[in-house]
Amino acid sequence: MSVQILFLGPLQDISGCIEQEAPAPLDWPRLLDAVGPSVAEQLEADERIQVACSGVVLADRTKLRARDGDKVGLLPPVSGG
Amino acid sequence: MRDIRLLTEPFNPGMLIGPFTNAHPELGAVCSFVGEVRGENDVEALELTHYEPLTLPGMHELADRAFARFDLMGLLMAHRIGVLRPREPIVCVSAAAAHRRDAIDTVDFCMDHLKSAAWFWKREKRGSSPDGGWHWIEPRAEDHADLARWK
Numbered sequence: 001m002s003v004q005i006l007f008l009g010p011l012q013d014i015s016g017c018i019e020q021e022a023p024a025p026l027d028w029p030r031l032l033d034a035v036g037p038s039v040a041e042q043l044e045a046d047e048r049i050q051v052a053c054s055g056v057v058l059a060d061r062t063k064l065r066a067r068d069g070d071k072v073g074l075l076p077p078v079s080g081g
Numbered sequence: 082m083r084d085i086r087l088l089t090e091p092f093n094p095g096m097l098i099g100p101f102t103n104a105h106p107e108l109g110a111v112c113s114f115v116g117e118v119r120g121e122n123d124v125e126a127l128e129l130t131h132y133e134p135l136t137l138p139g140m141h142e143l144a145d146r147a148f149a150r151f152d153l154m155g156l157l158m159a160h161r162i163g164v165l166r167p168r169e170p171i172v173c174v175s176a177a178a179a180h181r182r183d184a185i186d187t188v189d190f191c192m193d194h195l196k197s198a199a200w201f202w203k204r205e206k207r208g209s210s211p212d213g214g215w216h217w218i219e220p221r222a223e224d225h226a227d228l229a230r231w232k
Contacts, residue, residue, distance in 0.1 A: 008132055080129070080201030
């Protein structure tokens, strides 16, 4: 019963890893708890960081409800091209 | 014709643009843009990461919007991921249309969205930096201003 959390872009440097597992179900407070204080602080300070759950970007990241087997992506501001 | 790709290896834009153009014998205009890694500021390498569940689907949604917004015959959009060296192409967008304005505006529209509204993250390795290390690149204010033109 677990959720896979993926750290994208600069969040990988802050977390020190690319992904981690957390117990399911996972809501926003539990996510902040699971990722550790440094990443949690960054998530709370930067509202531009979006959250995707199983391939869907959440309109309101605090409404996260991840279940067993879900993949949660933490998505900081992008830059391509 | 719609050709949307994520590429993991170096590519020759002409090898994509040639067949794309040939597939539209009825076109009146084709506009192509190729972005390359700049070698300035002692950049040794650029790394582009993506998020598989979102990046390619997001590029297809961008193509949908381009087809809805402009009078298009075809659209080619190819974007590199992985580690790139200076002078390597990162991105190639080509649009085929009956008239030039649709072709030019489509490429402009797609590039502005790929720069700051597509699921890519970019960092560069600078040889001269004290730690000789990698630096994440945030989109510039100009990139956001460019994107806002299409709202």
